[in-house]
Each structure stands twice: as C-alpha cells, then as structure tokens.
Amino acid sequence: MDWSVIYEYRELFIRGIFYTIALTAVGIGCGTILGLFFSLGKMSGNPFLRIPAAVYVEVFRGTPMFVQILLIHFAVIPSIWDVFMPEQAPPSALFSGFVALSLNAAAYIAEIFRAGIQSIDPGQMEAARSLGMTKGQAMRLVMIPQAFTRMLPALGNEFISLLKDSSLLAVIATPELGYAALSVAKNTFERYPPYMTSAAIYLIMTLFLSRVVVRGLEKRFSSR
Amino acid sequence: MKKNWWKTLTFALSIGLLLAGCSVGGDKPTSSGDKVYVIGTDAAYPPFEKMEADKITGFDIDVMQAIADAAGFKFEVRNTGWDPLFDGVEKGTVDAGISSITITDERKQKYDFTEPYFEANQLILVGADSPVGALTDLQGKKIGVQSATTGETVVKKAFGDTYEGIKGYEDTPSAVDDFFNGRVEAVVADNGVLSYFAGKIEGKQYKLIKDNSFAPEHYGIMVQKGNTEFLTKLNQGLKIIKENGKLQEIHDKYFKQ
Numbered sequence: 001m002d003w004s005v006i007y008e009y010r011e012l013f014i015r016g017i018f019y020t021i022a023l024t025a026v027g028i029g030c031g032t033i034l035g036l037f038f039s040l041g042k043m044s045g046n047p048f049l050r051i052p053a054a055v056y057v058e059v060f061r062g063t064p065m066f067v068q069i070l071l072i073h074f075a076v077i078p079s080i081w082d083v084f085m086p087e088q089a090p091p092s093a094l095f096s097g098f099v100a101l102s103l104n105a106a107a108y109i110a111e112i113f114r115a116g117i118q119s120i121d122p123g124q125m126e127a128a129r130s131l132g133m134t135k136g137q138a139m140r141l142v143m144i145p146q147a148f149t150r151m152l153p154a155l156g157n158e159f160i161s162l163l164k165d166s167s168l169l170a171v172i173a174t175p176e177l178g179y180a181a182l183s184v185a186k187n188t189f190e191r192y193p194p195y196m197t198s199a200a201i202y203l204i205m206t207l208f209l210s211r212v213v214v215r216g217l218e219k220r221f222s223s224r
Numbered sequence: 225m226k227k228n229w230w231k232t233l234t235f236a237l238s239i240g241l242l243l244a245g246c247s248v249g250g251d252k253p254t255s256s257g258d259k260v261y262v263i264g265t266d267a268a269y270p271p272f273e274k275m276e277a278d279k280i281t282g283f284d285i286d287v288m289q290a291i292a293d294a295a296g297f298k299f300e301v302r303n304t305g306w307d308p309l310f311d312g313v314e315k316g317t318v319d320a321g322i323s324s325i326t327i328t329d330e331r332k333q334k335y336d337f338t339e340p341y342f343e344a345n346q347l348i349l350v351g352a353d354s355p356v357g358a359l360t361d362l363q364g365k366k367i368g369v370q371s372a373t374t375g376e377t378v379v380k381k382a383f384g385d386t387y388e389g390i391k392g393y394e395d396t397p398s399a400v401d402d403f404f405n406g407r408v409e410a411v412v413a414d415n416g417v418l419s420y421f422a423g424k425i426e427g428k429q430y431k432l433i434k435d436n437s438f439a440p441e442h443y444g445i446m447v448q449k450g451n452t453e454f455l456t457k458l459n460q461g462l463k464i465i466k467e468n469g470k471l472q473e474i475h476d477k478y479f480k481q
Contacts, residue, residue: 011386074398078405089406092366093391172398173368173391183392186372187380 005188006197012184016177017201019094023176024163024205026098031105031162032155038106039113040139053110060107066168069100073172093174101166108158116151117143149221156214160206167202177201261297261454263288264304264318268395271420271478272324275303283416283478284322287341288445290470295461310335313448320454321446324414326374336449338458340442341471345434346378347418349403349411352429356410359435365389368399368408375412378438397421404428416479 006013041053060068073096081090120143128138167178181198185191265273265280273282280301292299299319304312312318313335326344327337350356359382369376371392379390391408393399399411400421411418415432422430445462447455465471 009386015388074401074405092407093402171394173393173402175388179392183371186392187376 001192002188002190003193005184005190006193009180009184009188009194012175012180013177013197013201015175016180016198017205019175020163020166020177020205023094023097023101023166023169023174024159027101027105027162027166028159030098030102031109031158034102034106035109036113038110039117042110042114043117057107057110060104061111065100065104065165066171068104069096069168069172072096072100072103093169093172096172097166097169097174097176100169101162104165105158105162108161109155112151112154112158113147115154116147119150120146149218152214152218152221156210156218159214160209163206163209164202167198258298261299261319262317263299263301264309264312264321265301265323266306266309267303269324269417272416273322283342283474284324284443286474286477287465287471288322290465290474291445291458291461293461294464294468294470295457297457310446313446316448316451319447319451320458324416324443325446326441327444331446334449335446336451336455337444337446338455339462340444341462341466342416342443342475344374344441344443345415346375346412346438347415348433348435349400349413349418349422349430350409350433352431354409354431356433358433359412359437362389362410365409366391366407368393368402368411370394370396370399370413373413374441375414379412400425403430419479 038053038056041049042057044050044053073093077096077099078090081088117139124142124146125138128142129135133141166176169176170179170182173179177198181194184194188194265284267273267275267280267282269282271282272284273280275281280303285301288299288301302318304318304321306323309318309321309323313321324342324344325331325337327340331337348356348359348362356362359378362379363383366389367379368391369379371394373396376390376392380387383389391399391402393402396411396413396417399408399413400418402408403411404425415434419432422432445458447458462471
C-alpha cells in the first residue's frame, strides 16, 4: 500500500473537493427552489398543476440517479443543444452534473415540503384565511414558516444524500471527488489509499453539513 | 382467497427455482474425456470481446475459435472480469486469458505469452477539419480517454499526471460520444476500439491520426508461467491461422479501414 499516490495526485483531490462542494451547493439551492414549486403544485387544486408535478416527482424518485445522469448527459442535453443551438457545443459534464443533481433533489425536496406543510394543523390555514389573508399569503406567512422547522431534519438528510450521490457523476468524467478516487485507483492500482481518502473527505463534509449547517439552522428556527 | 393466492405464488416460485436448478445442473458435461480448456476474458471491450445476449463474442473469441480448430482442442469461454482473470491464470483456475492483453515486460515476469496476434496503435480521433497533426498539438485542450488505458497513459506522459484537460471516461464509447457531442476535442485510444466505435456513428465527419511517437503494442494470449504444454498448442494453432490467412480474414471482418 503506497499512500504517497495521494500526494502525487493531490491536485485531482483538491479540484475534486472544490467541485463536489460546488455541485452540492447548486443542487441544494436549485433543488430547494424547484422542490418548493413542485410541492405546491402537488397540493394544488388545479389538475393542470397537480398532475405534472406528481408525475415529475414519481419519475425522478422512481428511477435510479445513475440512469438519470447518463440520460441527461449523453441524451437530453445534447439533443436540446442540437435543436436550439446547433452551432454551439453542449456544455461540459459539470453542467450536466448541476442539472442532474438539481432535478433529482427537487423531487425529494418536493415531498419533504409537502409532508411538512401537510403536518401543520389545517386550523392554521383557516385562521389565517379568516383574518383576511389570501391563500398565498397564508401559505407564505403562516404555513411555510411553521412547516420549515419540522422539515429541517428531513432536509438535512436530503442534503447529505445529495452530497454523497454527487460521486455518481464520476461516470461522466465530472472532475469531482469520486472521479479523483476512481482515476487514481485505476491508474496506480492502489486501492485503499484513494478510496479511503475520498471516503474520509466525504465523511468530513457530511459531518460538517449535519453537525454545523443543519444543526445551526435547527437552532435558529426552533420555535421552542 | 388471498391466502390461496400467496400459496400458489410461493409454490410456483419454488417449482420454478427447482427447475432452473435442474437445468443448470444438467448442462454441465459429466464425461471426463477430452479436456475442455477454460479461457478467461473480460467481456467489456468491444469489438474484441463483448457480451451478446448471454454469449461472449468478438474478435478475440473468433481468433481463439480459429486457433482451437487449427490445433485441435476444445475450450469454453468464461467472463471473469479483468483483475480476476490475472488471478485465475496465475492460480491455474483459468487455463488461458484472451482479452486484448498487451504483452509487456512486467507481465512477462509473471505469465507466459503466445506470439502476438494483434498489433495495437494509439490513434487520435479529431474533427475532419481539425489542424491537429500530433498529440502535442492538443496542449490545453480537452481530451477524452478511457481511464487506465494506454490512451490515458500517453496523454499523461505528454501533459502531466493531473492535467486538467484529461477526461477519463469509464469506457471508450462514452468518450467517443462526448467527442461527437463536442465536449472534448479529441479522443486518444487503441486503433481497433476507436475505429470500430467511430465507424458506428454515421453521418459525422472525423479523422483518425496516427502519432508516430506512440510505440505499437502487441496483444498475446496469456497462460500460467511454465504451462508450456498449452502454450505450444496455442502457438501452433496461431502459426497455422497466420499462414493460411484465417487471422487476416477475422481481422478484416472486424476492422475495415
């Protein structure tokens, strides 16, 4: 076992950490915004909003992320560029990674939001409405703030999954941390050093996410 | 009603499993007459070896069949995967390996090889109107390779181990895909594999450049160190199919250029 390969290929790992963080951050950001819309769509009384949102959630939750990544990178994005911008090359694997992570996270986050909002006593909605608020105001000012506190642990789980799942992007040669480990392992025939190093880095990152970020948010938004 | 349904299902499943078990058992040859050699391969490297439905096919398998016919022995192909293939040959659980294995001095120390049956070159796949004439012209550009192949090694040798432009894909088709998608500007890989895949994508303009700074490699069939008996048989068969044009015939079937 030769641990010096880690030092030799340190650039790959450092680049990998950077891109893994960037991918996760974008995935969380876009996924949360999209997820909120899809959850509202799913709870909407209008079937033209409800059905597409429900289909979206089922499709992205019910198919493997690995397959979604391959489909988005090798099929969907090239086709879109082919149709709308034929003289331009489609963007790099990093862009495909952002898209795949965001779309996948949105489906899970939509369900977390829905569960959170539906766990709030309907009396809250009725009370807000009887005070003269519109449905949108009641949602924004009364329901979602209360639901958010309850959703935080589940959201934390989803963020951690997303961070770990970003390693699947290695298959389309996105220069993230999983790719660094795979590439070093394949080229040096060292197994323990690259995989253990990347596992340790992922663990540090997920611990930071759960202990610092999510716990901090929980404290800040605690109603007790 | 519900209970009955479950019973029927369980019964059907167990009968099914039992039958499946029987038929698998029944397939195994019980006679110990002719020795059937076990040939290992990693059937994930078309056109050299690939899984077609439940059969292993490809250039290497055809070559092996021709050798076996010429030298008069029987064999069965087993899809062992790459790393276990080397283990298997070393321990003798696999009689020989044919899997586009490049004959290298390192490997020669642990295994014996037949005469070469294929010469591989690294080629560069670029667009039809690309000004690139050699690997060094690709400095600063994105280059697709299959991870841990000679293609990646030559790019790393030219531009450094952690060169940011190297895109190491899991397999060569993905790299070729992204080349035609315009995400990488070139692909460096073995001639056989590259011309096979590039030829499969129709209606696109490309050219394959040979950089003379890359040393050619030779594929050989690998046997356990010291297994001269089987090695001699293989070399005899190989010699026959080289002389009677059978090897060339198989070659032309896979690699039209």
